[in-house]
Amino acid sequence: MIPTPLRSLLLGGLLAAVTLPAMLAQADQPHARLDVQAEAQLDVVPDRATLSARLWERTPALAYSDEQTDPDALRQARDQLEQRATALIQALEEAGVARDDLSAGSLNVQPEYVPAPRRGDEESELLMRTRVERPFQVRVDDLERLPRLLDALTAAGVNALDAISYDLADRTAATDEALVMALEKARHKAELMARTLNVSLGPVATISETRSPVYMPRMMAMSADARESTGQVEYRPGTIVIEAGVSVSWEIEN
Structure with a gap:
């Protein structure tokens, strides 16, 4: 007959042997994810x-x-x-x-x-x-x-x-703003999709840029009329377009 202390020890080891593989199998299962891509465009007036x-x-x-x-x-x-x-x-x-x-x-x-x-x-x-x-x-x-x-x-x-x-006097601020707009748009899309599908968003799993904010100064060629003007021609700078894109993945919590 097996003594009680030894029997408890063997039973605990058996339960651990059964539970550990199950826990490892559960940990190896990939979490469901929600992948979102978003792009934003920022129009900035030159200064x-x-x-x-x-x-x-x-x-x-x-x-x-x-x-x-x-x-x-x-x-x-x-x-x-x-x-x-x-x-x-x-x-x-x-x-x-x-x-x-x-x-x-x-x-x-x-x-x-x-x-x-x-x-x-x-x-x-x-x-x-x-x-x-x-x-x-x-x-x-x-x-x-x-x-x-x-x-x-x-x-x-x-x-x-x-x-x-x-x-632009501050290019960095403008490109940062375009990137923030793209991230906010991605979050809005993810929350809308999760709410519609009745799931809960977990932590962010991955973030990457699909389009880095590209800044290009706006060129305006001088026409003959502008070169010969005496201050009567208006020079409208228009806007500078900065585009940014991101890809973000959220884990889905059931």
């Missing part, structure tokens, strides 16, 4: 702009040859360009542009090939000249000042007003 302009000078067009451009002509074109650049910078500073908001690019020198005027039936001769160019960028934090600055650039005699790039 910053960048003006792009260029100045250039050209040397006289001469008959094409393998020789380099006349150094004196090139020096004269470069000196004239620098004088115009200095006048442009002064005009912008007088218009209220801070030194840190004005960027003058590097000098760019490149050859240009143009046909000479034709004389009767003779073939047109190829001429070469050198173009000396310098780009400028002006950052504008107050969009109300944009027409005045465009007038200043035009009055300074820029050769090209290339474009206006509309931007």
